[in-house]
Amino acid sequence: xxxxxxxxxxxxxxxxxxxxxxxxxxxxxxxxxxxxxxxxxxxxxxxxxxxxxxxxxxxxxxxxxxxxxxxxxxxxxxxxxxxxxxxxxxxxxxxxxxxxxxxxxxxxxxxxx
Amino acid sequence: xxxxxxxxxxxxxxxxxxxxxxxxxxxxxxxxxxxxxxxxxxxxxxxxxxxxxxxxxxxxxxxxxxxxxxxxxxxxxxxxxxxxxxxxxxxxxxxxxxxxxxxxxxxxxxxxxx
Numbered sequence: 630x631x632x633x634x635x636x637x638x639x640x641x642x643x644x645x646x647x648x649x650x651x652x653x654x655x656x657x658x659x660x661x662x663x664x665x666x667x668x669x670x671x672x673x674x675x676x677x678x679x680x681x682x683x684x685x686x687x688x689x690x691x692x693x694x695x696x697x698x699x700x701x702x703x704x705x706x707x708x709x710x711x712x713x714x715x716x717x718x719x720x721x722x723x724x725x726x727x728x729x730x731x732x733x734x735x736x737x738x739x740x741x742x
Numbered sequence: 743x744x745x746x747x748x749x750x751x752x753x754x755x756x757x758x759x760x761x762x763x764x765x766x767x768x769x770x771x772x773x774x775x776x777x778x779x780x781x782x783x784x785x786x787x788x789x790x791x792x793x794x795x796x797x798x799x800x801x802x803x804x805x806x807x808x809x810x811x812x813x814x815x816x817x818x819x820x821x822x823x824x825x826x827x828x829x830x831x832x833x834x835x836x837x838x839x840x841x842x843x844x845x846x847x848x849x850x851x852x853x854x855x856x
Contacts, residue, residue, distance in 0.1 A: 660842065727798070
């Protein structure tokens with residue numbers, strides 16, 4: 630059973646546009662929500678993360694919006710650039726043991742110049 | 743890459759042969775993880791370790807074993823490789839003891855089983 634559901638599977642955006650990736654979860658015990666960015670040939674790298682006590686976190690052009698009541702969170706990339714083309718994974722974590730991080734299935738973003 | 747080295751980076755092997763992948767970290771981090779990445783499935787946990795000789799299974803552990811005889815090395819073994827194990831394998835470490843801290847990944851091993 631997929632603990633974190635991510636959509637869309639792929640996304641094509643024009644340069645300068647807004648990229649939006651959505652994730653949903655069921656387990657209300659999750660208390661940490663990181664996003665990872667992965668370029669071809671590389672491992673995933675932490676991009677930005679949020680805890681459920683805030684509704685939004687912004688770092689440069691990247692924003693996480695968090696809706697606790699709907700159990701949904703999303704990544705917004707403003708002014709998308711070709712260099713943002715990568716695969717993005719959302720994840721959710723619960724502080725109960727070493728095996729505590731659950732990933733979405735990933736979104737391949739392509740930003741067209 | 744937070745001092746993580748995976749080897750080899752690429753490997754082609756035949757069905758039925760054993761294969762061992764190595765993850766080496768340069769610092770004494772407690773938690774280490776092996777994931778596989780496949781299209782449409784994202785990252786799936788194979789095995790993880792919370793200390794020397796302390797390991798446990800993840801969600802896709804069948805056909806895999808691990809060993810951690812020293813802090814810096816975490817080995818993943820495919821006992822008898824099958825074509826379904828063709829994948830990209832990532833090692834990850836947790837840099838702090840905070841279980842809500844992020845994972846840091848190596849650059850992966852691309853394994854092809856023919």
